[in-house]
Amino acid sequence: MTAVSFTEESFSALKDEIDDWVRGPGEEYANTIEKTGSVPASLFGDLKSRGYFSLAAPEYLGGQGIPFDRYLELMEIFSRSHGSVRMLVHVINGTWRAMEPFATDEQRENIIKPSVAGDVLVAFTLTEATAGSGADIRSTVRREGDSYVLNGEKHLITFGVKCDYWLMAARIEGSTGKDGFVALLLPNTGLAGVEVVDDSETMGIRGTDHAILRFTDVRVPASARLGDEGDGLAVTLGGFLLPSRVSVAMSCVGLAERAQELAVEYANRRETFGKKIAERQAIQFMLAENYADIAAARALVLEAARAFQTGAANAGILSSASKMIAVDMITRVTDKALQVHGGQGYWKRNTIERVYRDARAPRFEEGTNEIQKQVVARSVLNGTAVY
Structure with missing residues (x-):
């Protein structure tokens, strides 16, 4: 196009x-x-x-x-x-x-x-089994001439099996803090010392490949580095995760809207004791609460998106806050939408069952809500949060 x-x-x-x-x-x-x-x-x-x-x-x-x-x-x-x-x-x-x-x-x-x-697929490669919030990663590189030698392990890497490049986050051996953080564009071409484990059997988002990656003395040319040594945290957190959190938050809104749509369709179709369940107050309350939940989350997500778009000072806190709210929202909305379906919602032949499973993934994508709460609390406590 x-x-x-x-x-x-x-x-x-x-x-x-x-x-x-x-x-x-x-x-x-x-x-x-x-x-x-x-x-x-x-x-x-x-x-x-x-x-x-x-x-x-x-x-x-x-x-x-x-x-x-x-x-x-x-x-x-x-x-x-x-x-x-x-x-x-x-x-x-x-x-x-x-x-x-x-x-x-x-x-x-x-x-x-x-x-x-769409000709090259790049997999964002940050999370580790024993680390994942960013600065705590343990994968390391050491410089040897015109190369880096990479060691470490990554997991939960979306598209990590079939991608063309891994956008790799590591730190220089012996370093602490952001100054030793390095980003590399590592080709997925059967490099010596790389083990790729297909780890794609998931609860939801079926079909998306996920990988466990192990690196043992993998030699990477220094030209594969993205930016300078010390730029890695800016690449991974500011460059990808901040806007990506807002995008994940909006994905919660969209999927919640689909769950609500399915619940409304079913409520208008299903009869009990000669009456559509849509006429029952308990069902009406669920659907009304869902509508308000979705609308509130959507408004905050769009505010966070505009803040990022304009480079506003509060873009970071709004990114985390929007994901917090949207993730909690989709949990409530999909639970009620499934409940509207009654026992039917538990069977895979009904779309709401898939939606319910897919809705669980955003709770850990781009940082758990517990991490987002820490980010927001830090800004609130140090006085940088803007209302």
């Missing part, structure tokens, strides 16, 4: 197009993924050909230049589909942000632009 400048008219048409895709081909893909446990190659190709991987990137990278806060309106729609669809669109539309400010011209041409085009 050729990149075009953002206009309200084109954006409105794009939203309608995505909604039609989600309700049509997207549902067919969802059923296939649930049956097979894997994402068909045709799905990736379909999303790529429609330009859905290049929505948020600027035009000079081959993207469509849609502002972040408006792009999230599209993420809201995608998130009503299968979790693997949402994951593909979310990750590929986000990793360029981490790389672009620190990339060399060669990295930009050979990795970032192809990533935006």
